[in-house]
Amino acid sequence: MRNMALVLDKRIFHALNNYLCEEKKFLFGVLKVKSCNATLSVPFSKAECKYDGYWDDTYGISEMCAISFQTIFDKGVSLLKMIENAGEDGWTDEIDDHTKSALIRLNEYIENKDRHVKSLLTVLNMDDASETDISVVFGEHLLGLLAPSKTYRVDGRSKGKQCCRCGCDAFPAFNNTGIGHEEVWHGYIDLVLPSYPSYEDMQSIAKIVVQMDEEKQSKKRKLDFDGEEKKTSREKSIVTVKQVLPEKEYEQALAQTIVFSLLQKKEHPALKHHMIPNIVISPKEVEVLLYDAENDILLCGNRFRLFVEKNSERVTLFDYSIVFLWMVLNYKIFCSFSKTETLKRYKSNFPIFAAGKWEVYENNLKSNVAHFNAVENSPNVQFFLQTSVKLLK
Numbered sequence: 001m002r003n004m005a006l007v008l009d010k011r012i013f014h015a016l017n018n019y020l021c022e023e024k025k026f027l028f029g030v031l032k033v034k035s036c037n038a039t040l041s042v043p044f045s046k047a048e049c050k051y052d053g054y055w056d057d058t059y060g061i062s063e064m065c066a067i068s069f070q071t072i073f074d075k076g077v078s079l080l081k082m083i084e085n086a087g088e089d090g091w092t093d094e095i096d097d098h099t100k101s102a103l104i105r106l107n108e109y110i111e112n113k114d115r116h117v118k119s120l121l122t123v124l125n126m127d128d129a130s131e132t133d134i135s136v137v138f139g140e141h142l143l144g145l146l147a148p149s150k151t152y153r154v155d156g157r158s159k160g161k162q163c164c165r166c167g168c169d170a171f172p173a174f175n176n177t178g179i180g181h182e183e184v185w186h187g188y189i190d191l192v193l194p195s196y197p198s199y200e201d202m203q204s205i206a207k208i209v210v211q212m213d214e215e216k217q218s219k220k221r222k223l224d225f226d227g228e229e230k231k232t233s234r235e236k237s238i239v240t241v242k243q244v245l246p247e248k249e250y251e252q253a254l255a256q257t258i259v260f261s262l263l264q265k266k267e268h269p270a271l272k273h274h275m276i277p278n279i280v281i282s283p284k285e286v287e288v289l290l291y292d293a294e295n296d297i298l299l300c301g302n303r304f305r306l307f308v309e310k311n312s313e314r315v316t317l318f319d320y321s322i323v324f325l326w327m328v329l330n331y332k333i334f335c336s337f338s339k340t341e342t343l344k345r346y347k348s349n350f351p352i353f354a355a356g357k358w359e360v361y362e363n364n365l366k367s368n369v370a371h372f373n374a375v376e377n378s379p380n381v382q383f384f385l386q387t388s389v390k391l392l393k
C-alpha cells in the first residue's frame with residue numbers, strides 16, 4: 001500500500017524558519033556546577049546548586065558558550081524541512097509509527113489551537129487559580145496533547161485536587177511523582193508526561209512556576225548570552241537573551257533535571273542518548289533545562305514568552321512555543337545530538353560535587369515514590385554522647 005501523503009499546517013514551517021531556526025534566538029547555554037548540596041539528604045525545595053556558564057573570550061570579548069535549538073534538535077528540524085520541501089502534494093517517504101503520530105499530534109494541536117488557547121486562558125486568567133489548577137490546564141490543554149502518550153500525571157500531593165477548571169470537566173490522573181533518593185536530592189515533580197506504553201523511555205517532566213512576574217520578584221537572576229559591550233562591536237542583529245527566575249526555583253529545577261536524567265539512564269540504559277529535558281513553565285513564560293547523564297552536560301535554554309500579548313493581555317499562543325515544546329517532549333525522536341563530541345569538553349562536573357554519594361546517584365535513584373523517609377544528615381553528637389562513647393586517654 002502506498003504511504004498516505006503527509007501535509008502539515010503552514011504555520012509550523014513559519015514558526016520553524018522565522019523563529020526557531022533564526023540564529024541566536026533560541027539558545028541553550030552550557031553550564032557548570034560551582035558548588036551544591038547534592039551529597040546531603042535534601043528535598044528539591046532546599047536543593048542548592050550554584051552554577052556558572054562556560055565562557056569564551058577568543059575574540060577578546062567574553063561570550064557565554066551556547067548551542068542553538070536547531071543543533072540540538074537537528075533531526076526534528078531536518079525532518080520538518082523535508083516535509084516542507086515536499087510541498088502541497090505531501091510527503092510520502094517511509095516513516096516509523098512514533099514519528100508519524102508525533103507529527104499528527106503537532107498538526108492537530110495547531111489546527112485546533114484556538115480551542116486549546118481558550119481553555120488555557122480561561123484558567124490562567126482566573127484570579128484564584130491555584131498551582132494545581134495551572135498544572136492541570138497545562139497538562140490537559142498543552143503539554144499532555146503534545147507528549148507521546150497524550151497523557152500527563154499531576155503530583156498526587158497537590159492541594160485542591162479537582163477537574164480542569166476551563167469547564168471541560170476532565171479529571172487528571174494524580175499520581176506519586178517522587179524521584180530521587182532520601183539520602184540525597186529527592187522530591188516530587190509537578191507534572192510528568194509519560195511515554196507511549198511501548199516506548200517507556202521517553203518520559204518528560206515539567207515544573208510549574210506560578211509566580212514568575214518580573215515586577216514582583218525582588219531577587220532576580222540575570223544571565224546575558226550576549227554582553228552589553230558586544231552589541232557595540234557587532235551588527236545589531238545580536239539578540240540579548242535575558243532570563244529572570246527566582247534563584248531558588250532555578251536551583252531546584254537544575255537539581256530535578258539532573259536527578260531525572262540520571263534516573264532515566266539507570267532505568268533505560270539502552271537509550272540512544274541521555275539528553276533529557278525538564279520544562280520550566282509559568283503562565284507567562286517557558287524555559288527548558290537539559291541534562292545529559294551520560295556525558296555530564298548541563299544546558300539551560302533561554303526563556304521566552306508563551307503567548308502573544310496585547311496591552312499585557314494574553315491573546316494566543318505563539319506557534320513557535322508549540323513547535324518548541326512538541327520537539328522537546330518528543331526528544332528521543334528529534335534530538336540525535338550529533339554535536340556531543342564538541343560538547344564533551346564542557347562538562348558540568350556534577351559527579352565531582354556529588355562524589356561522596358555518587359553511587360546513590362548512579363545506582364539507587366527511585367521513581368514514582370509516594371514518600372521519602374527522613375535521613376539524618378550529620379551524626380547527632382549529643383545522641384552518641386548519651387549512648388555510646390569510647391574514652392580516649
Ligand SMILES: [Zn+2]
Pocket residue numbers: 119137140141164165166167168169170
Ligand atoms: Zn479543560
